[in-house]
Amino acid sequence: MRLSFTMLLVGCSCLAASLTAWPTRAQGQATGVLPAAALQPCGRTRLNQQQLELISSAAHVGFSFEGTECRVYAVLPGGQDHNYLQYELDGVYQKRLRVAGGAAAPLVLMAPSGGKHTAWLYKATEAHTGAIAIQKITAQRVQALPVPAGPLIEFIGNSITCGALADASEVPCGTGAYHDQHNAYLAYGPRVARALQVSYVLSSVSGIGAYRNWNSAGPTMPQVYEKVDFQATTPMLWNFAAYSPRVVSIALGTNDLSAGDGKSPRLPFDSASFVNSYGQFVRLVKARYPKARLALLSSPMASGPNRTLLEHCLTAIKQQADASYPADPPVALHFFQPMQARGCNSHPSVEDHALLAKELEPFFRQLL
Template sequence: MKRLIFALLLLGAGHVRAQEGPEYPAAAPEIRYVGRTLAADDGVSFDWSGTWFECRFTGRSIALRASDTGRNYFNVTVDGQPVGTISIAGRDTLVVLASGLRRGEHHLRVQRRTEGEQGRTTLHALRLDRGGRLLEAPAAPGRHIEFVGNSLTCGYGTEGRSADEPFKAETENCDKSFSCIVARYFGADYSLVSHSGQGAARNYGDANTTSPVTMADRIGRTFDCAESPAWSFDEAVYRPDIVVINLGTNDFSTLPHPTREEFRAAYLRILATLREAYGDRVPILCVAPRVEDPAFAYIRELCDDAPYPNLGFAAVLPGYCNNDSDLGSSAHPNYEGQRKMAMLLIPYISTLTGWSAPHAVVE
């Protein structure tokens, strides 16, 4: 029987001695990372929502040694079954991910569910029990979707109980966002380049029609919340089969709105970055958000006359979800609302990629 220990355990504490065994550095080739990461002498660091790793191992327990500049939450899956949520905070802490496992081979997956503003995570090592070892890294599925977006992509408030509930990091879960739901449906890897409150030209609540730093700037970063180092698209271990952009909500949800020219220039910067990185053959799906015009009209116009080929257009219109039972924290879609959004976008992604749309539950 699997058992997850939720508390953070300080290194050297007596009750973690059962975990003492071989320790593998976080950058070991047996560990497969998905998302934007940076490997250094002290470990593998990242802060983008949804970044995850997986490995295969033998033994009856596994623990993670990690640090975090804030406090972040992670989904843990062992042998294909979700076993709980852990948090990482502070320096050089040891988190027991699973213990009491049956002898033999196991599969571990750990996914960051919170976003960059909550802090930067650095993984130092995986520790197994005596006699345990890491096996060859799992193979990639051969499909990859990159999502560029805002709080909807991050899964802000997906586990909130009502639209009136304020945001808490504990209820943010990107795994219940439309992005991860879509990736699961197609059996694809994914990367999330997303930050709550961000727009293409203007961020939520800005007093001006444009903001100094938006997703047009963050899209080129290794870390969401740091200007440098720049992300090396050429050296990345993944190349997406399609990019889905879901921006515009924050540009137009409050006044003052960016002008057509301001919004267009910022959105074209995003498209230019993606085309320079991935070329013309990778389709880009541009999603208009469920806010009133002009977002719909501006994004549709861009898809029609932008100087880049292979652009698709889709829209999440008002009325796609219930304004009570489908909303979580701060009136953001909960899991049910996110599922409905995913179901809207799946046909467009299927058409643009040529992937079949299987008769499967969207979850």
């Protein structure tokens, strides 16, 4: 598909970055400029007019610098009012950073002491909140960091996988914008990956399902997965050659089974349609990643009859996939223990995500 503007899709690339620096003098110290094009991102991103747009939940970039501070120049190309980054300094999680629309001032990251430091920036919010574009990073001896070599897990899912409605530490539940409580870094997937010391990407959309969404018939995950930003109307497709996950985890079904928003018409759950659509999506993922091990997760928010029904459906999907790909390793299943979620709108909180990650860690360790 030909696009009318220059665009480069970049994923978890370990290609050597070509670092360009323009030294200036500030208080007797040399300040380097790391352009966005030199960053080596992981997750769904695109380089657009020399700005690196972080698109998917927890899409991230790393860099090193010397001294006590660095400056990150970030903008919101979609014109939204605000969005959020979050960052890790020297291997320790710090906090979320509010990126204001139209702001010209950079975000300043402070280190407690001089010397050399490493920092990783993460998009705290999901693709549907709009991209966050990194223009440049300035600091003493600033350099891009490559994504660590080794296995990678892709986590496909809904708002739970996004880390949506999990963090009310700054904006209370029921107030602000929907993405004000997003915290992708502390969602279960990134926690599992860090515990296992592997790389990860999140492909997740709030409210989405396998054959129907929380309050609409679609577009569902099978319909948007190949789009770079999970938007049905976007012509740009994701470059699946950007990375090759060792494991692909799929956690869908919560929204298919839900009662909806109480406003839109909602038919009873159709297990045959769910199994058929989910099975087709499994085949799509297998086509994109023929060497990946597939894992299907149930929902910690499903309880009672819905929990049992979802487990039966996932078992049927696994059986179909195993029969269709007899030479491949079997599809793995994990059924969550029931959870009383403590986040906003009955979603898991950041503390709940820690429990989910602890439950999942041995499961994924075995798959890897």
